[in-house]
Amino acid sequence: MQPFEAALQETALAVEQVLDQILTLEDTAEARLFTAMRYATLGGGKRFRPFLTRQSARLFGVASSNALRAGAAIELIHCYSLVHDDLPAMDDDDLRRGKQTVHKKFDDATAILAGDGLLTLAFEVIADPATHEMASVRTELITGLAKASGGHGMVGGQMIDLAAETTMLEIGGITRLQQLKTGAMIAFSCEAGAILGRASIQARDALRGYAHDLGLAFQIADDLLDVEGTMEETGKAVGKDEAAGKATFVSILGAERARAQAHLLADQAIEHLSFFDEAADQLRAAARFVVDRKN
Amino acid sequence: MQPFEAALQETALAVEQVLDQILTLEDTAEARLFTAMRYATLGGGKRFRPFLTRQSARLFGVASSNALRAGAAIELIHCYSLVHDDLPAMDDDDLRRGKQTVHKKFDDATAILAGDGLLTLAFEVIADPATHEMASVRTELITGLAKASGGHGMVGGQMIDLAAETTMLEIGGITRLQQLKTGAMIAFSCEAGAILGRASIQARDALRGYAHDLGLAFQIADDLLDVEGTMEETGKAVGKDEAAGKATFVSILGAERARAQAHLLADQAIEHLSFFDEAADQLRAAARFVVDRKN
Numbered sequence: 048m049q050p051f052e053a054a055l056q057e058t059a060l061a062v063e064q065v066l067d068q069i070l071t072l073e074d075t076a077e078a079r080l081f082t083a084m085r086y087a088t089l090g091g092g093k094r095f096r097p098f099l100t101r102q103s104a105r106l107f108g109v110a111s112s113n114a115l116r117a118g119a120a121i122e123l124i125h126c127y128s129l130v131h132d133d134l135p136a137m138d139d140d141d142l143r144r145g146k147q148t149v150h151k152k153f154d155d156a157t158a159i160l161a162g163d164g165l166l167t168l169a170f171e172v173i174a175d176p177a178t179h180e181m182a183s184v185r186t187e188l189i190t191g192l193a194k195a196s197g198g199h200g201m202v203g204g205q206m207i208d209l210a211a212e213t214t215m216l217e218i219g220g221i222t223r224l225q226q227l228k229t230g231a232m233i234a235f236s237c238e239a240g241a242i243l244g245r246a247s248i249q250a251r252d253a254l255r256g257y258a259h260d261l262g263l264a265f266q267i268a269d270d271l272l273d274v275e276g277t278m279e280e281t282g283k284a285v286g287k288d289e290a291a292g293k294a295t296f297v298s299i300l301g302a303e304r305a306r307a308q309a310h311l312l313a314d315q316a317i318e319h320l321s322f323f324d325e326a327a328d329q330l331r332a333a334a335r336f337v338v339d340r341k342n
Numbered sequence: 343m344q345p346f347e348a349a350l351q352e353t354a355l356a357v358e359q360v361l362d363q364i365l366t367l368e369d370t371a372e373a374r375l376f377t378a379m380r381y382a383t384l385g386g387g388k389r390f391r392p393f394l395t396r397q398s399a400r401l402f403g404v405a406s407s408n409a410l411r412a413g414a415a416i417e418l419i420h421c422y423s424l425v426h427d428d429l430p431a432m433d434d435d436d437l438r439r440g441k442q443t444v445h446k447k448f449d450d451a452t453a454i455l456a457g458d459g460l461l462t463l464a465f466e467v468i469a470d471p472a473t474h475e476m477a478s479v480r481t482e483l484i485t486g487l488a489k490a491s492g493g494h495g496m497v498g499g500q501m502i503d504l505a506a507e508t509t510m511l512e513i514g515g516i517t518r519l520q521q522l523k524t525g526a527m528i529a530f531s532c533e534a535g536a537i538l539g540r541a542s543i544q545a546r547d548a549l550r551g552y553a554h555d556l557g558l559a560f561q562i563a564d565d566l567l568d569v570e571g572t573m574e575e576t577g578k579a580v581g582k583d584e585a586a587g588k589a590t591f592v593s594i595l596g597a598e599r600a601r602a603q604a605h606l607l608a609d610q611a612i613e614h615l616s617f618f619d620e621a622a623d624q625l626r627a628a629a630r631f632v633v634d635r636k637n
Contacts, residue, residue, distance in 0.1 A: 076502045076505075076515065080501040131454055131458060136450035154431075156431045157504075159426055159432065160426075163461065164493035166458065167488050170465045171484075175485065181477075186471075193462050193465050197463055198379065198462070203371075203375055205455055207371045210374065223371060
């Protein structure tokens with residue numbers, strides 16, 4: 048097996064190419080918008096979600112080009128959400144992936160519109176026959192992506208997160224918040240591979256169980272990084288949750304128990320993959336990566 | 343033929359019902375988001391775009407339920423664009439359809455998220471088999487909606503519009519701005535009926551010509567309303583273009599020539615419909631309505 052970090056890097060490069068082609072910069076009056084959309088999307092990010100899509104798609108013999116397009120659409124959604132979340136009216140962040148955030152580099156209005164443009168483009172990319180020859184597969188992907196990223200998914204999680212600055216959440220509330228805010232999209236990133244591969248119900252269930260535990264482990268690790276990471280490592284401001292007085296897995300469980308919980312969830316995630324042979328080894332490695340990462 | 347205003351009103355009521363069903367308010371932690379999404383969407387608006395979809399769909403014998411769902415998705419996009427355009431970072435409007443804008447009623451962050459949620463929901467609605475039994479028709483609708491509302495459509499037009507506050511546009515630049523900002527979605531509203539009805543190329547071309555002229559006439563009338571309308575009639579602040587020093591059809595052509603141009607475009611739009619029999623009479627009436635309306 049290729050080392051995990053090399054495989055992740057390889058997918059990141061391939062996704063970057065697809066995104067670069069999708070976000071063509073033409074000499075039109077709206078070029079500023081596409082400059083901002085490209086700035087928000089290209090040249091950074093682990094591309095962890097597309098990696099999950101590509102690896103889960105491999106389990107079902109899906110062509111790499113199809114998996115990369117679906118992964119690129121997911122990444123467009125991820126990037127738009129970062130642009131909007133960073134706005135002064137939301138988390139008010141100046142730094143992202145070690146660069147100025149979009150509204151700092153351009154302005155607030157451009158950031159709002161660039162986010163809207165990326166969000167819309169994600170669905171255009173999936174609807175294109177280049178993502179899968181069967182229209183029914185494409186509509187299934189669109190339904191899944193919309194649910195995972197919409198009002199009862201990522202956007203809903205962000206809404207709860209904003210309220211969490213004034214309402215102290217219990218562990219159950221935080222778990223639900225995170226399942227919506229990051230878990231739903233992580234789960235869909237895996238599910239997209241199964242949809243592309245028209246996988247059996249059993250295979251989908253196994254992947255869904257994996258993705259559920261992976262998503263929570265990912266978020267607990269994120270909370271730990273906010274407490275223990277440095278700006279140099281993470282490329283963004285740290286210590287924000289505590290400063291905002293927000294309840295997180297770490298503030299409730301303490302760092303040690305939170306770390307133990309993340310590792311337990313990673314073990315559980317790997318457990319779910321017993322349905323698959325060694326073709327799922329990179330997904331197994333991804334579960335370890337999620338809890339061990341430094342950014 | 344039913345009087346135009348009555349037909350428009352009937353569709354508005356039917357669309358309101360569909361939107362009300364789509365935007366179910368559940369007792370979840372993210373309820374505030376859906377309250378804002380409902381506030382942004384329900385209880386107002388002429389629903390002119392869904393009317394165009396329904397009337398063009400009728401030409402091809404499309405079931406009313408299918409046309410209303412596609413029309414509702416288009417209206418979700420229209421409503422999200424108003425919510426984001428009204429934000430302080432954009433047009434900074436306090437009043438819309440005679441009510442407080444979403445960010446005034448809630449807050450900026452909620453308005454950003456409600457817009458994102460509505461935008462995402464539009465694609466979920468179209469991807470659902472209830473909109474059309476054939477997945478290939480649904481993907482065609484999604485592609486068309488994404489192009490019309492995205493970076494080279496409505497969002498791109500909004501970007502150019504922001505730049506127009508500092509760069510003085512000529513008539514050609516304004517025409518392109520408006521074709522993107524409002525024309526593309528008006529055109530797609532008509533085209534959606536043809537897609538649902540799997541119409542012939544000739545029928546689509548005729549509708550496209552109609553919609554193109556209709557969209558421009560619509561925008562010139564909008565510019566005239568901004569100069570000549572009152573807040574009581576329009577339900578929103580007026581005189582904003584002039585105050586912002588923005589070039590519009592009216593500032594360049596003068597009110598009289600702009601009005602003449604709008605009527606000429608309405609005539610041309612009707613001309614394009616000669617391909618159709620009296621089934622297109624409401625679309626003909628719509629062209630007259632667009633240039634004669636007071637809000």
